[in-house]
Amino acid sequence: MAETLSRSQNPRERLAFVLVWGAAAVVTATFCWLLGDILWHGLSRLSWTFLTAPPESAGRRGGIGPILVSTFLILGVCLAVSLPIGVGTAILLAEFTSDQGLFGRMTRRSLDVLAGVPSIVFGLFGNAFFCKMLGLGFSILSGGLTLACMVLPILIRSTEEGFRAVPANYRISAAALGLSRTTTLVHLLLPAAVPGLLVGLVLGVGRAIAETAALIFTSGYVDRMPESLLDSGRALSIHIFDLSMNVSGGDANAYGSALVLVVLLLLINGAASWLATYGLHRKIATI
Amino acid sequence: MTPLKPLAEPCPQYLPNDEPACRKPHPFVDVDRLSLHYGAKLAFQDVTLSISKGCITALVGPSGCGKTSFLTCLNRLTDLIPTCLVSGRIMIDKLDILAPQTDVIRLRRRIGMIFQKPNPFPLSIRRNLEFPLREHGVRDRTQLGSAIETSLRDVGLWDEVKDRLDSPALALSGGQQQRLCIARSLALAPEMLLMDEPCSALDPISGGIVEDLIVRLRGRYTIVIVTHNLAQARRIADHAALFWVHNEAGRLIETGPAKQIFEEPHDPLTAAYVSGMRG
Numbered sequence: 001m002a003e004t005l006s007r008s009q010n011p012r013e014r015l016a017f018v019l020v021w022g023a024a025a026v027v028t029a030t031f032c033w034l035l036g037d038i039l040w041h042g043l044s045r046l047s048w049t050f051l052t053a054p055p056e057s058a059g060r061r062g063g064i065g066p067i068l069v070s071t072f073l074i075l076g077v078c079l080a081v082s083l084p085i086g087v088g089t090a091i092l093l094a095e096f097t098s099d100q101g102l103f104g105r106m107t108r109r110s111l112d113v114l115a116g117v118p119s120i121v122f123g124l125f126g127n128a129f130f131c132k133m134l135g136l137g138f139s140i141l142s143g144g145l146t147l148a149c150m151v152l153p154i155l156i157r158s159t160e161e162g163f164r165a166v167p168a169n170y171r172i173s174a175a176a177l178g179l180s181r182t183t184t185l186v187h188l189l190l191p192a193a194v195p196g197l198l199v200g201l202v203l204g205v206g207r208a209i210a211e212t213a214a215l216i217f218t219s220g221y222v223d224r225m226p227e228s229l230l231d232s233g234r235a236l237s238i239h240i241f242d243l244s245m246n247v248s249g250g251d252a253n254a255y256g257s258a259l260v261l262v263v264l265l266l267l268i269n270g271a272a273s274w275l276a277t278y279g280l281h282r283k284i285a286t287i
Numbered sequence: 288m289t290p291l292k293p294l295a296e297p298c299p300q301y302l303p304n305d306e307p308a309c310r311k312p313h314p315f316v317d318v319d320r321l322s323l324h325y326g327a328k329l330a331f332q333d334v335t336l337s338i339s340k341g342c343i344t345a346l347v348g349p350s351g352c353g354k355t356s357f358l359t360c361l362n363r364l365t366d367l368i369p370t371c372l373v374s375g376r377i378m379i380d381k382l383d384i385l386a387p388q389t390d391v392i393r394l395r396r397r398i399g400m401i402f403q404k405p406n407p408f409p410l411s412i413r414r415n416l417e418f419p420l421r422e423h424g425v426r427d428r429t430q431l432g433s434a435i436e437t438s439l440r441d442v443g444l445w446d447e448v449k450d451r452l453d454s455p456a457l458a459l460s461g462g463q464q465q466r467l468c469i470a471r472s473l474a475l476a477p478e479m480l481l482m483d484e485p486c487s488a489l490d491p492i493s494g495g496i497v498e499d500l501i502v503r504l505r506g507r508y509t510i511v512i513v514t515h516n517l518a519q520a521r522r523i524a525d526h527a528a529l530f531w532v533h534n535e536a537g538r539l540i541e542t543g544p545a546k547q548i549f550e551e552p553h554d555p556l557t558a559a560y561v562s563g564m565r566g
Contacts, residue, residue, distance in 0.1 A: 098369065173406040173468075175367055177419045177475065178395035187418065188408055 038259050045256030055223050058247050059239065064257055066225035070140060070233025071209065073226060074219055077144020078151060078208050079201075085148075086155035087197065093156070094163035094193075095185065108157075115153035122150045123214035131218060138232040143219025150214060151204035158203065162196015163189060195276045202272045206265055212237040236261050312339030312525070315479065315509045316361065321375035323356050323365065330356045331537030334375075336528055343501065343510045345520035345545065348530035348560070353537025354513040357530070358481045361511065362398040363391050380478070396423055399472025399508075403484040405464035407456035407471070412448055415456045415467060416474050423475060438474040442466040442500055462493020466500065473504075480504065482512040486519065498523060517561060521549050529557050 053063030089107075097104035126146025136142045166189050174184040212235075220232030223239070234242075240257045243250035316338035323330045331353030338344050346354040356365075363384060365371045377384050384394055407415050416435045425431055435452075439445040444466045448459070456467055465485060472480060482501065486494035502523050504510060514520050520527055524545040529552075531540045541554045552558045559565035 169402065169404065169406045170408065172364065172367065173400075173402065173408075176362060176364055176395055176400035176402075177422075177471065178392045179419060179422050180392060183422050192409065 042255035042259030078147040081148040090159035111153040120213040123217035127217035138220035141229040147208040155200040158200030162193035166192040315340035317378040319376040324372040326370040329536040342525040344526040345524035352530040399477040401482040413452040438470040442470040479509040
C-alpha cells in the first residue's frame, strides 16, 4: 500500500519524485564527501598538542594554539559589537517602523544589498577605515570590527524576522493589560524572538569564523600568540589558506586546521539549536 | 510609570457586594455619536449607547458590523492601529477617554479585555498573573500571592492548577487558558470587562463553564460582551444592542433591556434577526 502511495504510476509524478530526491541526494553527498575528505586527511593530525602548540616552520610542523586564540578573539570582538547593534536595529525595524514607511524600506534595502557584498570589499573597507583612518593597524580589533560590519546585515534581518514571527496577539493582549511598550518588548517580545536571533547568530558566526578575504586586509598574517587586541593575529581560515597555497608541505596541517574549523562550526550550530529548542525555551516558558 | 493606588488597599471588588447585581441600572459608560474609520473605510457610524454599571451588555449582530471595533474603542486598543480614526465621545465614569491627555495605560488597567482566542503569554501560570501586577506596581510577595489565588479562585481555576502554578500556561486546555486570561484581567482589579466572543473558540463544555463564570461576575464588573450566539446573549445579558450593516458600515439599530430586544423588539430588523429569519 505504501509502495503504491509513494510511487505513483503517473510518469510525471515519478519524474518529479526522482528529481526532488536526486537534488537532496546531491547536496547530502557533496557534504559527506567534503567532510569525509577532511576527516580522512585531517584526523591523524588532531591531538591536544596540535590544538595548543605554536606553529613551527611556517606551520608545516607544530600546532595551531595562537591561531585558535586569535580566531576566538576576532570572533569575540565581532559578536560584542554586532549583537547589541544588531538587536537594537532589528527592534527598531520590526517594532517601530511601518512596512511601508520610507525609513524602514530604505534601511531594509541597504541591509539586503550589504548582505550580498563580497567579503573582499568589506576587507578593503576595513583596511581603509579601521586600519588606516582610525589608526588601528593590522590588528585583531580591526579584523573583529570588519567582521561585525559583514555579519550585521544577516544578524539584523533574521532577528527582525524573529520579532515579526511573534504572534500579534501577544502585543495586543499586553496592551489590553495596560503594559507599556518597553515592558512588552523586554519581557515578551525579546524572549519570543530569540530563535530568530539565534538563527542569525549561527549564520553570522558561520560566515565570520570561515572568513578569509576580509581578514587578510585587516587582522593580518602574524601567527604569534597575540598579546592584546591591537596585535595582529592570524585567523584559522587564513592559516588554512596560507598552508595550502603558500607553504609547500603544509597540506597535512592545513587538513588538520580545516577539521578543527569544521568541528567548531558544527559545535556552534549544535549549541545554538540546542539552546533554541531546550535551554532557552524551557527557561522562558517557566520563569 | 506611576504605581497605581487601588491595589495598596483591599480591592473593592473583593468586598461583599451588598447591592444586588444590576438591579437599579445607572450609566457607567456613555457613548455619543461614535464613528470609526480604518483608513478610508468606515467601520461603524454614529453609535450612541449607554452601558450600565454592573450589568452585562451584549452586542449582537452579523459579522462585519463593527461590534469588535466598537469594543476596542472602549479601552483605546484602536491606538495600536496606525490608520484608525475614532470620532465622537466616550465618557467612562465621567472621564472623556478619547481625550489626548488620557493615561491609556491606566485606562486599560481599569478595563480588562478578553479575546476570542485565549491568549496567555508563553510564561508559567504564575508569571502570567504576576507579570502584569508587577508592572502596575505590586511588588510585595504576599500581596502578589493572594492576588493570584483570589483571581484564580474567582474563575474557578485554583483547584485545577494550584499544584502546578509554575508549569507553562500554554499546556492548559483551551477553556482553562481562557479562564486564566479572565483571571489575569481580574487580578488587576478592573471595573469593566470587555469580552470579544469569549466562548466561541472553546468546546461546548468549556464554553459553558466560561459562560457560567461571566454570569457570576455580574454585578461586580460592568461587562460588555460581543457574541454571535444569540441563545447565549438571551441567557446572560441584561441589556442588548443590535448592530447591523447599512451601506457597508456598521450601525446601532436598537438597544434596550435584553428581554425587550429578544421578546418585543421595536425594529423589524431586530425582530427578524433575533427570530433567526435574518443575519
